[in-house]
Amino acid sequence: MLRTLRENRPLQGFLLILPTLVFMVGLLIIPLMLTLVVSFGRRSPDGGVIFTFSLENYLRLLGYERNCPSGEAVCFNPLYLQILWRSITLAFNTTVLVIVLAYPLAYYIARAPARWRTALLFMVLVPMWTNFVIRVYAWMMILRKEGVINLALGWVAHQLGIPFQPLEMLYTPGAVLVGMVYEFLPFMILPIYTSLEKIDLSMYEAAADLGANPWRTFLRVTLPLSMPGVVAGTILVFVPVMGTFVVSDLLGGRQVVLVGNLIQRQFLDARDAPFGSAASLVLMVMTLIVTYFYTRKFGFGEEIIAA
Amino acid sequence: MSEFAVELRNVVKRFITPEGHEMVAVDHVNLQIRHGEFFSLLGPSGCGKTTSLRMIAGFELPSEGEVLIDGQPQGKKPPYMRPVNTVFQNYALFQHMTVFENVAFGLEMEKVPKEEIRRRVGEALEMVKLSGMERRRPRQLSGGQQQRVALARALVKRPKVLLLDEPLGALDLKLRKEMQLELKALQKEVGITFIFVTHDQEEALTMSDRIAVMNQGKVLQIGSPMEIYERPNNRFVADFIGETNFVEGEVRSMEGEWAQIYIPAWGRELSGRAGPGLQVGQKAWLSIRPEKIRLLDEPRVNESIQGRILDVSYVGADTRLFLEVSGVRLKVWEQNRLSSLEATHFYRAGDAVYLALFRENVLILRRE
CATH class of the missing domain: 3.40.50.300 (P-loop containing nucleotide triphosphate hydrolases)
Structure with missing residues (x-):
């Protein structure tokens, strides 16, 4: 028995991937298939699923609605399209902001003396030891009407003798953006740092030697050579931001509904699993399309993922 | 300019x-x-x-x-x-x-x-x-x-x-x-x-x-x-560039660009070109390149010194000999001027040879 194993290379390989295979098939492929099947079904009056083949859920996402207030049989309601669009633009804005914030920090860490780098990277990672949801709650404490920012501003206004109206910051799209940027910043810092750190110092010297001042060296050498890190970071940030619902739920309230919130509510509040499944799949396909075009243009940043 | x-x-x-x-x-x-x-x-x-x-x-x-x-x-x-x-x-x-x-x-x-x-x-x-x-x-x-x-x-x-x-x-x-x-x-x-x-x-x-x-x-x-x-x-320069033999000695006299060095191991004085900063009475190195030592089969020249071949390595263009001369080891490179397969035409380990160190080929360098 053991002997067979020792001599059978394909079997060895199969055994090595078996645990992951079981995991992926059991917890990804099969549930995904179920989701697909359910998404073509219909909600039963008691919140169960009637299995049929109907495109109704998908049409509803695209804006075709039955039982309209106007009394017509079918009408156009852009609500869900708006949610999808909002999710994409938010993911896009978050990613751009995260790049803008993460790059200088990653650059700073990469160029810091070697003995400081570990400590600085450690500080980037420390917040991640706290639970994700708790960190979002912390932002509520900061942003709400009686929160840290308003208290501080109020105190300053009071000292200056200016009348002060607390700012409405919580439950706005801005609050969701801030929360998202904060949560996903480390996922951009790390890959950019890795790619910057790999650039040989002689590259900077060669550029300077050929007449490039520091700014032009950055634009022509540093930035292009660190693009794999930016690309990898973009994928690591854009994809999860498209799907999360905790940040928008807590910091956006009912004001900022994203696809993630829509899906969550369909399953938990509305008990409409078929519609929730359809929304999940649309989210997945949308993310895949964006990622596909992005990676076709810039690659996967595989140098970084491999490193 | x-x-x-x-x-x-x-x-x-x-x-x-x-x-x-x-x-x-x-x-x-x-x-x-x-x-x-x-x-x-x-x-x-x-x-x-x-x-x-x-x-x-x-x-x-x-x-x-x-x-x-x-x-x-x-x-x-x-x-x-x-x-x-x-x-x-x-x-x-x-x-x-x-x-x-x-x-x-x-x-x-x-x-x-x-x-x-x-x-x-x-x-x-x-x-x-x-x-x-x-x-x-x-x-x-x-x-x-x-x-x-x-x-x-x-x-x-x-x-x-x-x-x-x-x-x-x-x-x-x-x-x-x-x-x-x-x-x-x-x-x-x-x-x-x-x-x-x-x-x-x-x-x-x-x-x-x-x-x-x-x-x-x-x-x-x-x-x-x-x-x-x-x-x-x-x-340092003599040693780093190419190869050189160094023999310990003491400067006995100097005249113009030439100096006399006494080699205790050989119990005799030799003449050579004086390096910079050399002074009479000072410890010094006799320095000579391996290809600049002449080998003789008999003691023909007055100055010739007797030595024994310890090892021979044939490297094509020349033959590299390692000699022992009264307790001092020397490298000597002999160009293979004649084409031959006859082993007796080459030097062999154990042979006795006579060396001539012509003063034009000898440098006398300060010992720091």
Whole structure:
């Protein structure tokens, strides 16, 4: 028995991937298939699923609605399209902001003396030891009407003798953006740092030697050579931001509904699993399309993922 | 145009090691490099040759002293404002650019018009025999080709001085020899001053007009390859460049350029050319190159000394003999002038031989 194993290379390989295979098939492929099947079904009056083949859920996402207030049989309601669009633009804005914030920090860490780098990277990672949801709650404490920012501003206004109206910051799209940027910043810092750190110092010297001042060296050498890190970071940030619902739920309230919130509510509040499944799949396909075009243009940043 | 292309005046470079100790990498170095010269900085690793080069390029600033390029003090000028270009040891080619873009980079920084860039890059690539490779990436080139791109990239800027930091170090021996000749020819063709850093003495001898031999941050001798090889002025230079036999002795007398040295091991006096700073009564080295010792089968010459062959190795062009002469070991290289397969025509271990150390071939060097 053991002997067979020792001599059978394909079997060895199969055994090595078996645990992951079981995991992926059991917890990804099969549930995904179920989701697909359910998404073509219909909600039963008691919140169960009637299995049929109907495109109704998908049409509803695209804006075709039955039982309209106007009394017509079918009408156009852009609500869900708006949610999808909002999710994409938010993911896009978050990613751009995260790049803008993460790059200088990653650059700073990469160029810091070697003995400081570990400590600085450690500080980037420390917040991640706290639970994700708790960190979002912390932002509520900061942003709400009686929160840290308003208290501080109020105190300053009071000292200056200016009348002060607390700012409405919580439950706005801005609050969701801030929360998202904060949560996903480390996922951009790390890959950019890795790619910057790999650039040989002689590259900077060669550029300077050929007449490039520091700014032009950055634009022509540093930035292009660190693009794999930016690309990898973009994928690591854009994809999860498209799907999360905790940040928008807590910091956006009912004001900022994203696809993630829509899906969550369909399953938990509305008990409409078929519609929730359809929304999940649309989210997945949308993310895949964006990622596909992005990676076709810039690659996967595989140098970084491999490193 | 000033008298020298590059001048180093009393340049000192100190570093703080990670352990917090101060280290003097370059110790009061003075160099005067002429226009159009192929000048080599030669020495073992850690001798300060690369640091000296980097101070000329502007990657390091001197702790003391001054670097002048074409008569202009460089002060704290950054590298991008200095009229010199560097060929790096690892080539430092931009991997994200094509060969053309790599070579064009320096001209773009000077805001040279596009048309002219195209023309000059074409010429530079032709000069290093890489025409047609414009669209390749550095990764797709062999080591020798990458080396040429690095060369073209630096030369296309028409610098006053080209700095080369062990540029042939990564190439295999055969390619290296080819590139040595090519580089030398190229330097003659463009007429630019080359400052070439190497630890390979043969390379330095082959290519240079003048060589500065460095050790422990100091310049020990500057001279033509011939001067450096035939008249090393101290033991380190004699030992580092080529091979040399050293025999301990004491200076007995001096007359003009000649000195007499007493060799206790042999109980006799020998005559030789006096090195710098030699004084009567001082301990000294008798120094003679292995190929400059004459072997005789009989004691024909008055001065001949008897020795015994310990070991023989035949290396084609010559036969290398290891002798023992009254407790002193000597290397002797005999050229194989006659073609023969007869073993008796060659020296054999155990043979007794007589050596002649002609005074023209003997150098007497101070013992520090």
